[in-house]
Amino acid sequence: MARIGIDLHRRIGSVDRRIFGNFIEHLGRCIYGGIFEEGSSLSDPRGYRLDVLEAVRPLRVPVLRWPGGNFVSGYHWLDGVGPVDARPRRSELAWYAEESNRFGTNEFIEYCRRIGAEPYICVNMGTGSMDEAQAWVEYCNGTGNTSWANLRRQHGHPEPHGVRYWGLGNEMYGGWQIGSLSAEDYVKKARTFALVMKRTDPTIELIGCGHNGWSDWDAIVLEGLAPIVDYHSIHLYTGQPDHYANVFQSHQAERAVRICSALIEQVRLTQRIAHPIHIAFDEWNVWYRTRSHEDRVGGVEERYNLSDALAVATYLNGFIRNCRTVRLANFAQLVNAIAPIFTSATGLFRQTIYHPLRLYAEHTLSTALDVQVDGPTYDLPADREQDVIGRVHHVADLGPFSLLDASATWDPATGQLTLAVVNRDRERSHLATIDLGGATVTGGLLVSDVTGPDVGAVNSFERPDVVCVQERRREVGGATLDYDFPAHSLSVLRMQVR
16 A cells, blocks of 8 residues: 655745646637637637637636747737737748737737736847837836836826746747757847846846746856846646656656756855845646657647646656746747647537646645655556657656655645656556645545546547546544545645645
8 A cells, every 4th residue: 555644844845836827829720719719609709719718717827827938039019009900910930820919918918918817028039129128018018108007008008018037039949949949048148138128117027038947048147147037937837648757757847947946056155146036937837749850840739648738747746846936937939839728619628638727726835745645655667658759758767766756745734745647557556645734624525536437538529527526525633544545646635634
């Protein structure tokens, strides 16, 4: 029998709810035909899809990143403001498409307000200029009698938008990025952008463009930008057709965080930087099926199975375990493009990955606890990790892996405790004793299980609930309790303790 040990006195730190952020990009049908579809019977008069809004709100998105992504390096924000019918239609070179510009800055801000999210804007450091970035900050946040603030007012927004988070470019290290740069040249350019943006609004928080957390790019950029940034970003996509490689690759995110955290600590020490620098894990997901050129042109509409949902839950457990450093994260993306919500002209369904995203956002509490798991393990042979996504994500050396992966969060004010356990075993359930370290359960156990017939199970328009959430209540009490975690499942257990 496995054992899961929880001690209310072993506290890792405070969980920042911004780790449940999301991301929308002008990619395929993420925006047009996703969150925004003018003329549809499912949309309101402004063009926002009401059924999508209803599906997004339970995800409780705290921060929404936009407009990219690769798209931003060729995007000029002035194309997307002012009278909609007067906006220019442009060639879109990042994703081999055309951009109507009918969804721009003010439409994005309105969408954030509708879902209760703070806006996070990434500026164009590819074809864009520092003057353009400065003007964007002033347009959004300016309060004075200046041309850019007045232009916003002319566009029907007398009050400033108050955009707090600004990203200094997207993946500028990559040859696929329009205007890509060496790390040294990026630092020089980013410092000029940051100067004018912060002088325009000193209250904004800047996110430096990181890579995977462990590269030379990360070290050079942190060394150069640490005095002026509040966050250093990490982007990571994992995924494999083999179930065990798929779910265990999510631990690569924790390796990235550990290495990047050490780089941050080193540069803060050597440069005597007083302000904190946190990690913004602002693109992450399982993505390996739709990475060809044809798939990218087609909008990277990945179809997710139960194995992918368990990998997503493992990512989230890792962010909770590393809550001292990871203070902001953005799942990529929200609708249709590698997304939890999939639409058609007549409706939508929730992909398998929707369920862990909703459950963690809904039930994660304020304080992360150090969970000890003793149970069956699995060794991942190195040859099972074929590099199908074009990037090396070998994690076999991190093993052996516990088949049960767990995180626990607690609210000291109310005594509520949430335990999230991913059983990555493809075939077997695992009975575990949950030891609360002297605390006792009062009032029973509320359980939400995400599972399906097998790890390859997918949802669809025809069968939207093959993988779903099964909720039940169980009467338990005392300082220990036994729970049988189903094979290939995520279980979120909520209880009152004292």
